[in-house]
Amino acid sequence: MKSKSVTKVLAGLFTSLSLCAAASVSAQTVSVSSIVEHPALDSIRDGVKHSLEQAGYTEAKGLKWQFQTAQGNTAIATQIARKFVGDNSDVIVAISTPSAQAVLAASKSVPIVYSAVTDPVAAQLVSSFEASGTNVTGVSDALALEKQLELIKKIVPDAKNVGMVYNPGEANSAVVVERMKALLSAEDMSLVEATAARTVDVGAAARSLVGKVDVIYTNTDNNVVSAYESLVKVGNDANIPLIASDTDSVGRGAIAALGVNYYDLGLQTGEIVVRILKGEKPGDIASQTSNKLELFVNPGAAEKQGVELDPEFLQSATKIVE
Secondary structure, eight states, rough: OOOHHHHHHHHHHHHHHHHHHHHHOOOEEEEEEEEEEEOOOOHHHHHHHHHHHEEEEEEEEGEEEEEETTTHHHHHHHHHHHHHHHHTSEEEEEEEEEHHHHHHHHHSSSOOEEOOOTTTTTSSOSSSSSSOOOSSSEEOOOOOHHHHHHHHHHHHHHHOEEEEEEOTTHHHHHHHHHHHHHHHHHTTEEEEEESSGGGHHHHHHHHHTTTTTSEEEEEOOOHHHHTTHEEEEEEEHHHHEEEOOGGTTTTTTTTEEEOHHHHHHHHHHHHHHHHHHHOOOOSSSEEEOOEEEEEEOHHHHHHHOOOOOOOHHHHHHHHEOO
16 A cells, blocks of 8 residues: 555656646747848748747747837837846847847847848858857848849849849848849949838839839848838839849739748747757857748739740749739
């Protein structure tokens, strides 16, 4: 009888300890900061959360999940970063360069996982794509600009002047502008810049390109993507073809985009978060990129912007957007 009682007690203790251990695994805080809300960045957020759920980290099991957006304001991004650090977050996910820079400025110890940062080295988040040895790692949405130029030439073969609207204060965009200048120059083409420091400036910046460019190319600049409809209006009114690197922009009026799947990028980011929650140090995890590129094409937008698409080009699309 005593033996059975001891066995029951031990079994009960084992069950209790197991439950406590399981609870402690999930009772962690993941805080997500994004510079602005738009389809691409929202997809990353959703992908991160799905990866956590797949690994058993859910709010029902004790995970504390919090998300805040800075609405395009870097000062608010700084406030959010400080709050998340003060909340003793186990991991902070920073979506976009401004958000990642704000979080890193707020803490050199809390694990930081960046996402949708085109050039994390230029943004001074990490010194290289190797394991940083610091509190930072993440996933870049860097694109090979040579392929972007190929896309421009396929859609507008005679293009000589390529317009680009961007926020000069966003490190990602500044890097892309310089690289595009060099690539276009080598092809006897030129880049015509139009800056938009705020979302409300995007339409005016686009209008300043009318009569000066043969095509407008946009990278993943958060100001531009947030106000893409104002760019589309200019493109449609002035018959200027719009080519993007954000595939979600195709459904909003760009002719085509060759870019990463941002939900998949979020899943990839979330997998890193899970590794850190399970005990790995961010400084031991090398930064990553995505090599899954998708071509989205919008024939209706092409018609509105005066472009006739080659049938073979249409057949090569990952997705035709109606």
